[in-house]
Amino acid sequence: MNSPSTSASPCRRLPVAAHAHLPPETRRLEAAGTLARRWFLRDCGVGLGSIALTSLLGERQAQAAKQLSTEPLAPRLPHFAPKAKRVIFLFMAGAPSHLELFDNKPALTKYDGTLPPAELLKGYRAAFINPNSALLGPKFKFARHGQSGAELSELLPHLASVCDDVCFVKSMATDAFNHAPGQILMNTGNMNFGRPSIGAWTLYGLGSEANDLPGFVVFSTGLKGTSGGAGNWGSAFLPSTYQGVMFRTQGEPVLYLTNPPGVDAQLQRDSIDTLKRLNEQRLAATGDPEIAARISSFEMAFRMQASAPELTDLSKEPQHILDMYGAGPGKSAFANSCLMARRLVERGVRFVQIFHEAWDHHGGLVGGLKTQCKQTDQPTAALLRDLKSRGLLDDTLVIWGGEFGRTPMVQGGTSDGRDHHPNAFTMWLAGGGVKTGQTIGETDEFGFNVTKDRIHVHDLHGTILHLLGFDHTRLNYKFQGLDMRLTGVAGSVVEKLLA
Numbered sequence: 001m002n003s004p005s006t007s008a009s010p011c012r013r014l015p016v017a018a019h020a021h022l023p024p025e026t027r028r029l030e031a032a033g034t035l036a037r038r039w040f041l042r043d044c045g046v047g048l049g050s051i052a053l054t055s056l057l058g059e060r061q062a063q064a065a066k067q068l069s070t071e072p073l074a075p076r077l078p079h080f081a082p083k084a085k086r087v088i089f090l091f092m093a094g095a096p097s098h099l100e101l102f103d104n105k106p107a108l109t110k111y112d113g114t115l116p117p118a119e120l121l122k123g124y125r126a127a128f129i130n131p132n133s134a135l136l137g138p139k140f141k142f143a144r145h146g147q148s149g150a151e152l153s154e155l156l157p158h159l160a161s162v163c164d165d166v167c168f169v170k171s172m173a174t175d176a177f178n179h180a181p182g183q184i185l186m187n188t189g190n191m192n193f194g195r196p197s198i199g200a201w202t203l204y205g206l207g208s209e210a211n212d213l214p215g216f217v218v219f220s221t222g223l224k225g226t227s228g229g230a231g232n233w234g235s236a237f238l239p240s241t242y243q244g245v246m247f248r249t250q251g252e253p254v255l256y257l258t259n260p261p262g263v264d265a266q267l268q269r270d271s272i273d274t275l276k277r278l279n280e281q282r283l284a285a286t287g288d289p290e291i292a293a294r295i296s297s298f299e300m301a302f303r304m305q306a307s308a309p310e311l312t313d314l315s316k317e318p319q320h321i322l323d324m325y326g327a328g329p330g331k332s333a334f335a336n337s338c339l340m341a342r343r344l345v346e347r348g349v350r351f352v353q354i355f356h357e358a359w360d361h362h363g364g365l366v367g368g369l370k371t372q373c374k375q376t377d378q379p380t381a382a383l384l385r386d387l388k389s390r391g392l393l394d395d396t397l398v399i400w401g402g403e404f405g406r407t408p409m410v411q412g413g414t415s416d417g418r419d420h421h422p423n424a425f426t427m428w429l430a431g432g433g434v435k436t437g438q439t440i441g442e443t444d445e446f447g448f449n450v451t452k453d454r455i456h457v458h459d460l461h462g463t464i465l466h467l468l469g470f471d472h473t474r475l476n477y478k479f480q481g482l483d484m485r486l487t488g489v490a491g492s493v494v495e496k497l498l499a
Contacts, residue, residue, distance in 0.1 A: 075207040078469025083433020084397035094359035097406040102426040104142040107445035112137035127420040136410035148437040155373040158381035171441020171450040182403030183228035199351040200235040200242040209348030212307035214245035219337040222358035237479040241293035249333040325382040335379035363417040393431040401427030408446040435499040458491035
């Protein structure tokens with residue numbers, strides 16, 4: 001027997017206040033206490049279709065999320081055949097002077113000590129100096145090298161010897177003129193903290209081919225840590241398994257890698273297995289990718305107890321390789337890191353990044369550049385030569401550069417410093433599908449503004465992802481209702497860079 005509330009009407013009446021927004025016919029039917037089946041199918045058909053479509057899309061997203069949650073580092077195919085399978089990014093934090101290293105400007109020598117043209121400074125904002133400061137001529141000589149005729153500073157004799165394997169980009173530009181936002185923009189595509197790094201995006205898109213090592217490894221050399229901090233290699237809203245793992249250049253490669261006294265390998269294995277079973281139960285109940293990341297990190301840490309010490313044991317390298325890099329126990333941290341970068345990509349690591357924070361020469365420009373070039377030029381060239389000799393350079397993308405350039409104007413009263421400059425700077429790329437033996441872009445006679453082939457940071461990122469086999473507009477991750485991506489709503493692939 002039906003209750004009075006259900007027998008009186010086939011549907012529940014809406015509250016009076018809810019009638020106002022309904023169409024007249026619907027209000028009439030509701031007032032009569034009935035809603036016809038014909039009306040429901042006619043007027044609600046679109047809504048039912050939307051429900052069905054949402055359900056279908058939800059199932060597909062759930063399947064994709066399940067794959068990422070169960071095997072977050074499993075190798076995955078990109079959108080199309082990639083030219084590069086892995087990346088080594090030599091990030092020169094602090095911003096090296098393009099005017100002393102790559103972009104020779106005789107006009108700066110000619111007008112050294114004079115004020116820049118007023119029209120050049122219109123609307124320009126500098127970080128520290130009064131923009132209307134005297135021009136400063138380059139402090140070192142330049143010469144052309146190789147079959148490509150690349151023009152390089154005398155400070156870079158080793159890079160000059162491999163310049164035909166490099167593509168120099170003299171027309172880079174950025175939006176930031178201070179270190180932290182500049183570094184974060186170069187590494188995450190946004191000046192604000194809280195975005196995944198390019199290494200994390202790469203690992204998210206491709207997974208890793210390394211079973212016993214992290215897919216994204218970071219080194220920090222130079223005088224200090226980066227201004228942008230761990231945000232330069234973080235995963236932000238991507239699952240944390242895609243963030244960079246910092247390796248040290250001396251002592252244990254990763255802190256707490258060795259078991260404490262009283263904990264042997266079997267006890268460690270039993271503990272991890274127990275935690276894994278508990279975490280898998282929770283993962284099955286919630287589908288939270290962070291739980292999968294936790295399981296993956298525990299397993300990786302256990303395997304690294306054997307793989308990491310072997311990786312960092314440079315004594316197994318032939319002496320001529322150590323000599324080529326200038327590497328070895330007690331030698332330059334940058335040189336050792338470059339050699340370990342090669343060892344890492346050999347073992348399937350997807351992205352290696354070396355942060356060398358030492359190029360912020362507001363003063364001491366001449367001495368500072370001599371010191372840093374002496375530390376970095378030889379191992380950088382050795383890395384290219386070593387990768388090429390092993391057949392790895394063809395599908396390993398190598399990138400060199402900082403967050404911005406330096407001003408043509410002097411900073412300080414000693415004529416030995418330059419301020420930050422976002423309008424124009426130089427980077428270079430090699431390997432992995434890059435058209436090498438060329439120089440792209442030009443700047444004006446003072447190296448102040450780009451005059452040809454301007455390449456923004458977003459364009460660089462889009463091109464890097466293209467070389468890795470991705471359409472940068474389609475490599476995205478749903479976060480807060482948005483399809484987030486490395487390049488945001490900007491960026492174009494630089495066709496001139498492609499082989």
